Amino acid sequence: MLIRPETGQNFMTHPTINNIQINSENRLSVQVTLTGLSFLVTNIDSRDKLFFSEKKLDSNLSPEETLLELQKVISNNQNLQGTFKEVSLVYSTNLYTLVPESLFDENKASEYLKFNAKILANDFVAHEVIENYDIVVVYVPFININNYFFEQYGSFHYFHSTSVLLKSFLNTEKHSQEPKIYLHLQDDFFDCIIIKNGALQLCNTYSYKTPEDFIYYVLFAIEQLKLNPDTVQTLLCGAIKEEDDYYQIAYKYIRNISFLDNYNSNIKILENETPHEQFLIKNLI
Secondary structure, eight states, rough: OOOOTSOOOOOOOOOOOEEEEOOOEEEEEEOOOOOOOEEEEETTOOOOOOEEEEEEEESSOOHHHHOOOHHHHEEEEHHHHHOEEEEEEEEESOOOEEGGGOOOOOGHHHHHTTTTTTTOOOOOOOEETTTTTTTEEEEOHHHHHHHHHHHHSSSSSSEEHHHHHHHHHHHHHTOOSSSSEEEOOOOEEEEEEEEEETEEEEEEEESSSSHHHHHHHHHHHHHHTTTTTTSEEEEESOOOOTTTTHHHHHHOSSSSEOOOSEEEEEEOSTTOOOOOTTTTHTOOO
């Protein structure tokens, strides 16, 4: 059964769980990748963190295996059970492509994906419009996970991570003339988004294993767009810190580099966390 955002009804109710009031004031945000899961409960009005948990997965799992891991975490943690006013789910995968909205035909959604992602004949293909930018994100959500969320929570929203990133960065850069590079890192892949004159120039997701892999793809993108690595402003977010080898090699070749620490700076999930970390799940709020 296809579960679209803002459909269905709420089912389970628990008045209080581990001192977290599960009521109309709370939001549950969940990030799903094939290498990890993240869960965040916040108060909608104050935006305060009430609960956070993440689970690293040993290897790239299938959607079926990922669902089993998701079910284990939720069934074993009362903070993730009950009724929430809002539930948001973000899929962070490379099973996506971008299509100009002016050319997009919903009936051909799977055709757009087949050239750069391996999809099966029975895969459901979803899409999200990035309003005001002539962009449609076409992607494959995991319908088994969608069905489980509907059974567990009722109505919920689901997104692809690329939509969350593009909306955040394009809205920030809509009046900027200078080129900007945004790099969002996760454990096994990173997103590279380049914007100039308020318009998207490049959006791609690269798999990497070493710092050399990482900088190769970044420099290749810079070269293709004829940008100057000594001057182009490059902003980092996600799973990267200043002491990491990935930051060190990026700074060696790209001089104007900094962390994206001005987003949701009042939301702190972990004790020693800086604002640019856990970027996706915080920007579902």
